[in-house]
Amino acid sequence: MFVWNFRIMPKLKDQNKVEAIHKATIELITKTGFSGLKMAEVAKKSGVATGTLYVYYKSKEELINDVYVNTKKEISRAIINPEYLKDTFYDTFKAMWYGYFGYCLKHPEKMMFVEQFIYSGFISEVNISVTESYFEALNQFLIDGQKQGVIKDVDMEILKAYLQGSIHEIVKMVVKGAIELQKNDMHTCFTMAWNSIRK
Amino acid sequence: MFVWNFRIMPKLKDQNKVEAIHKATIELITKTGFSGLKMAEVAKKSGVATGTLYVYYKSKEELINDVYVNTKKEISRAIINPEYLKDTFYDTFKAMWYGYFGYCLKHPEKMMFVEQFIYSGFISEVNISVTESYFEALNQFLIDGQKQGVIKDVDMEILKAYLQGSIHEIVKMVVKGAIELQKNDMHTCFTMAWNSIRK
DNA sequence: AGAATAAATGAATATTTATTCACTATAAAC
DNA sequence: GTTTATAGTGAATAAATATTCATTTATTCT
Structure with missing residues (x-):
């Protein structure tokens, strides 16, 4: 048989x-x-x-959480990239800033998805700490900058919120069609960002 | 009878x-x-x-649109206020910036509601132009500042997006509990904002 | 006070949308 | 090429939610 x-x-x-x-x-x-x-x-x-x-996926909620963790990982890689490491803090920061701005311009829907999700109240505790760990290296980099006295001694979260918030808002305006970004504008935006955090 | x-x-x-x-x-x-x-x-x-x-209200959609227009009007009054008019551009800008930051801290749910709504795709064309008109005076003020050579000659929408984005993100972090704002921090934030747009 | 009108109610209904399940198609092991 | 397990399907069902409507309550006017 x-x-x-x-x-x-x-x-x-x-x-x-x-x-x-x-x-x-x-x-x-x-x-x-x-x-x-x-x-x-x-x-x-x-x-x-x-x-x-x-x-x-077991449910709609599980699907969304999975997409979130995935996207956060992708974003962390857009900011933290070995290629961006340069000789000075300024140059590395510049590379990271352009890396993230470029990512947001290329994938605005991912940027907005993550932004919406964080405040939706549906994120699980587990996923908060998992995704935070992706950005450890960025925190360390900024703390070093403060220790070197290159950038302002502001609370780290305020610093990140400030930098991220300005980028997000500009990208959203571009997506909406309210802004047309010229090459030169991007440079001005970076200068604005740098001037706001430099000592 | x-x-x-x-x-x-x-x-x-x-x-x-x-x-x-x-x-x-x-x-x-x-x-x-x-x-x-x-x-x-x-x-x-x-x-x-x-x-x-x-x-x-005729429907859920009409309710939300009504709330939106109302809230936008309230916000415009938090930024544009005759009391804020001072002798220099810097001082007026400072008063406006603190006015808006203070409003957002006090009514974060309104700030977030408006932010979400703008990108929800449910806003009617009529309401876009109605609410834009509330901010005419702010535009004029910033254009004057550029003419006087006090602030950067950046596209007006970029300027506003930059200022608004940084404030929003910081307030959202405060609401989330990730940041505890000290008196001093607020001043630092203002300095960051001013340094980013000054010439 | 009494008549007319409109606001207010909330259970009943209509609609929308997540999830299930009986079934089909396909890939892995033999 | 046959068997078995699992992926894949989409119509049917269950659950959630917007809207309606017959009825009650409150207000204005004579």
Whole structure:
């Protein structure tokens, strides 16, 4: 008769589908907000059946949390990059600032998704600390700058909030169409940022 | 028999109720986002029956738009205030900056509500131009500063985005509990803002 | 006080949307 | 190529939520 057939390798979930689902989720949330996200729309936009979403995720909430952690990791890599390390604090800061500004311009929907999510009250405690750890190196870099006396001795969180807030708002205006960024404007923005934190 | 009884003054809608409804709407949207707003929750929080909401507003969308226009007007008054007019550009700017920062600290839920709404895609064209008109005087003030050569010749929208973005982000951090603002910090923040736009 | 009108109510209804589930298609092991 | 397990499907169901409406309450005017 028959011997039982135990599977070694599970049949793989389609990585393209995962990416399509993430992409659709981010784009839809940017438009309609966290609570406005509809699973049917995610399914349609990512080209899978609604039921498939539940093969990948237990619930809408789990889907969104997964997308969040993923995106935060991607963002940390846009700021913290070995290539950005230069000889002076100023030059490294400049590289990081442009790295993040460039990322936001390229992926405004991801920037806005993360921004919305943080204040939505749906983020789990676990994910807060997981994602904070991604930015340890940035904190260390800024603390060093303060120790060297290159930048202002402001509370670290205020410093980061200030830098991030100005970038986000400008990018949002660009997306909205209220601002057309010329090459020169970007340089001016960086100068504004640097002047605000330098000692 | 009976003579018909035509009413001169309509029975008044309760202004306290309007205010309670607005307040509840703002607070709930801050927590759960635009689409997360539930009419039943608005009713409960503002102490009226669900049906009453439809006496005052045709739909949820109309309610939110009304709250938005109202809040924008209030915000414009927090920035543009005859008392703030001083002898120098610097002093007037300082008064305005503190006026807005103070308003945001006092009413973070209103600040966040407006921020969320702008990008929600539910704002009507009419309301965009109505609310923009509230800020004409601010634009004029900043243009004057540029003409006088006191502040950088940056695109006006970039300038405003930069100033607003940094304030918003810091206030959001304060609300989140990630920052504890000391008296001194506020002054430092102002200095950062001024250093970023001064010539 | 009594008639007319409009505000206010909240249970009932209509609509929207998350989730399930019976079924089909496909990949892994033999 | 046959078997088995799991991915994938989408119509059906369950749950959540906006809106309506018959009724009650309060206000204005004579």
